[in-house]
Amino acid sequence: MMNLHVRAENTAEVVARFRARPFGWDSGGTCIHLARAQMRALGHKPPAIPRFYSAIGAMKALRGTGHATLEALLDSMLPRIAPAAMWVGDLALMDSGTDDPFDAIVVSTGQTGSGPIGGGQMVAGYHAEHLGSGIVNIIPLAFKGAWRL
Numbered sequence: 001m002m003n004l005h006v007r008a009e010n011t012a013e014v015v016a017r018f019r020a021r022p023f024g025w026d027s028g029g030t031c032i033h034l035a036r037a038q039m040r041a042l043g044h045k046p047p048a049i050p051r052f053y054s055a056i057g058a059m060k061a062l063r064g065t066g067h068a069t070l071e072a073l074l075d076s077m078l079p080r081i082a083p084a085a086m087w088v089g090d091l092a093l094m095d096s097g098t099d100d101p102f103d104a105i106v107v108s109t110g111q112t113g114s115g116p117i118g119g120g121q122m123v124a125g126y127h128a129e130h131l132g133s134g135i136v137n138i139i140p141l142a143f144k145g146a147w148r149l
Helices: 004-019 031-041 055-064 070-077 128-133
Strands: 091-094 104-108 123-125 136-138 145-147
Touching (some): 004 104, 004 123, 031 091
Antiparallel strands (some): 091 145, 104 123
């Protein structure tokens, strides 16, 4: 496993790239694209993401993997951890805050008052109130799950 310094550098590069990419079903600006880029940046080899152009197309693509939810998809690829145990670069799932059927995958940025490990982490991801501006920093109240990269 790579050291925390390298994880932080690689995560910062992915976050910077997606910070400039507005949300778009058809442009690779979704949380699953963010998650795949982060997995690759930390040395994983996730499968390619099929092209989709809408929430309906994204749901069909997800079901094509044999999973009904993003949570189940992440469980099939990565070890689940307690959200409070996240390191910089790990993935988490939270409520998207939208009416679409998906939760939001976010990346732990390691920015907290207590360092890269511990509760209350700041994460980066797409947020319903800022979809036109790329990913933003979020301090969620609760996570639905977290996964170690």
